[in-house]
Structures are given as structure tokens and as C-alpha cells.
Amino acid sequence: MKEIWRRNLTTLWMTQFFAMVGLSAVVPFLPLFVRELGIHNQDEAVTWSGLVFAAPFFVTIFITPFWGALGDKFGMRLMVIRAVIGLGIAQILMSFAQTVEQLFFFRILQGALSGFYPSAMTLIASNTPEEKQGYALGAFQSANTSGNIFGPVIGGFISVIIGFRAVFVASAAISFLMAIVLYFTLREEVRPPITAPRFKYLDYWKFALSSRSLMILLTLIFLASFGVAFIRPLFVFFIETMISDSKTLPGTTGALYSLIGIFSAFSSFWFGKRIDTHGSRQVLIIGTILTGVTYIAHFYVTSVYLLIPVRILLGLGYGVILPSLFTGISLFSPAEKKGGLMGIASSAQTLGNLIAPLLSGVAASLFGIRSAFFIAGFVFLLMLPFIKMQERFKQET
Helix, strand or coil, X not given: CCCHHHHHHHHHHHHHHHHHHHHHCCCCCHHHHHHHCCCCCHHHHHHHHHHXXXXXXXXXXXXXXXXXXXXXXXXXXXXXXXXXXXXXXXXXXXXXXXXXXXXXXXXXXXXXXCCHHHHHHHHHHHHCCHHHHHHHHHHHHHHHHHHHHHHHHHHHXXXXXXXXXXXXXXXXXXXXXXXXXXXXXXXXXXXXXXCCCCCCHHHHHHHHHHCHHHHHHHHHHHHHHHHHHHHCXXXXXXXXXXXXXXXXXXXXXXXXHHHXXXXXXXXXXXXXXXXXXXXXXXXXXXXXXXXXXXXXXXXXXXXXXXXXXXXXXXXXXXCCHHHHHHHXXXXXXXXXXXXXXXHHHHHHHHHHXXXXXXXXXXXXXXXXXXXXXXXXXXXXXXXXXXXXXXXXXXXXX
16 A cells, blocks of 8 residues: 555645646736726736735735644644635635725635645645655645646636636636545544644744744745746736737736746656755755746847747746755754744745735836846845855754
């Protein structure tokens, strides 16, 4: 019989894949949906797109460590199933939004109810042998990026054929189906009772703040998520400057999103194995440089076809960053604190996803949409001195 951790990894991989298909399906057209809800001025549309993309993270940053702490107490299996159901509820509500303010509120609700990714990451990390964690977390990250392969293309196609709202309904249906699959297939290993005292919510933060290595890793996770999220609300408007047929805009944007997904999935799965044997530092440095340089290259591209190789290289670079960083968080986290600390790591990721879309609209209004790619590239290159600093702290401990 398969080991429990392998069976769980398979189940969670499948769930994350389909969940990301549903979530990423709305990304290419979400700014266009903002227009459909009555925001026609370009600057206002950019601003509202940033707010809508950032909305889930207004509450996620605070509530994710809380869900992680509850998972430490009651089990991560329960948290995973709860998160998928919450995601489905939020998606179905978004399909009924009549104003951009309602869409914004339902996106906030999504952040409050969901949180599947950090819960699943914690379950995998806590149920996987230490020598296999890089492989397991890298494989799970490949589900995240693989879902991004098909989701934008499917979302762009459905939105053109039967409208934007149908995509939200389809995403909700996928989420509810995955909750049923998880209920019947997911198992959590029963660990020996922890003799140490239970930790309160703030204790997780105190522990993280007292560890220099953890703080560097949290900073790196923040910067990586910030760089990617900075572009997300603007990308469809960037593509709009290069194509003349507005009917093909959602599909083209979705296909270019999918390119990153394809090659991120490959790199996160392939190099995840090498994290276990060679360590994460070298892989992380290469991925960070490649991601930063290719984001800057977007500034100079004026053709959709020339954008294709740039997006491929971007996917190869970005795919290795988060598996490396979350593996580091897991290895620096004591078993009895792992859920809460992984939740804090997810909050660092959420903080980047929250702040970046709000600032990207301002940058685009002041300096133009293309300037955002320079800023995103600089953010990734800024990670390099932190990576060196983290390695020094690691050696000192």
C-alpha cells in the first residue's frame, strides 16, 4: 500500500490543479469584467482592477495564520476541505455581482473563506519525510502552475462564447466537486501527541520574528509575490496595446498566461528534486536572476509573438522560487509550530499580493503600463542580497 504522504500528495495535487484552473480562469478577463460593471475610464479601470485583484488579500494576510493555528489543533485535513468549500461559495457570489463594489466585497469574502494553498502545503510538509520535502513541495507547486496553464485559456474561451459570469459559475462547480473528492480520499497521519504546550496565535509570530533565517525567508517570499502581483492587473491592458481585435484579447491574454504555467510547472517539478540533493540556494539564485531579467525584457517587446520566448523564460525562472522558499520555511519550523509558521509564510506571500496591485495602478498612471515591468524586474533582482544574507545566517546557526 502506498505511503500516506504519497497518496495525500496525489490527491492534493489534483485538487490544487483543478482549483487553480478555476481561479486562474478569471484572471485574463477580470479587468475587462470591471469595465463591464460600468468603469469605462482607463485610469479608473486600472485602479479598480488593482483593488479587485488585491481584495482577497486584505483579510487573508490576517486570517491565514489563524487557520494554520487551528490546523495545528484540529488537523489540516479539516482546514483543506473548509478552504475549498469557502472558495466555491465566493466564486458563485461573484457571478451575481452587479457593481464593481459588489465584486470587490465578494473578492474580500473569498480571502476570508479560502486558504487552501497554505493548508495543503502544511499538510504535505508535516506528513512528508524531511528528505522528500523538497520533492513533495516542488511537485505540489507544479500543480499550482499547471492549473495556470489551462485556466486562462479555458476562461478566455468561455468568456468569449457565453460571457464572463459563466466562468465564475464553472469555477465554483469545480471547487465543490474537489471538496467531495478530498472528503473521501484525503487522510492525515496521526502523529504522537505533542508534549510541549500548545502555542497561542501570537506565539507563532514571536517565534518567526526572533529567527533571522525565518525573517529573511519571509522577506523573500514577500518580494517574490510582490513582483508577480505587480503585473497581474495590468497585463491585459499591456496586451491590448499590441493587438487590434478586441474580441481576441481575453484568449490571447489567457494563452500568454498559460505559457508561464507550462514552463513553471516543468521547472518547479524538475528542480524540486534537486533542492533535496543540492540545496535550494543555487537553484533560487538562478531562478531569481532569470525572472528579474525577463520581466525587464517585457518593457522592450512590442509584438505578441516576440513576447512568447520571454514568457517561456519567465516561467522557467519563477517556477523554482516559491518551492525553494517554502521548503526553507518548513525545514526551519519545529513540528509543533509548522502549521502556524507556514501560515505566516503564506501571509508574507499575501502581503505582496495585497500591496503590489494597489501600487501598480499608481505606477501605470504616472509612468505608463510598460514601466511596471521594470519595477517588477528590479524587485526580483533585489532578492539576491537577501539570499546571500540568509545563507550567512544559516551558517552562523
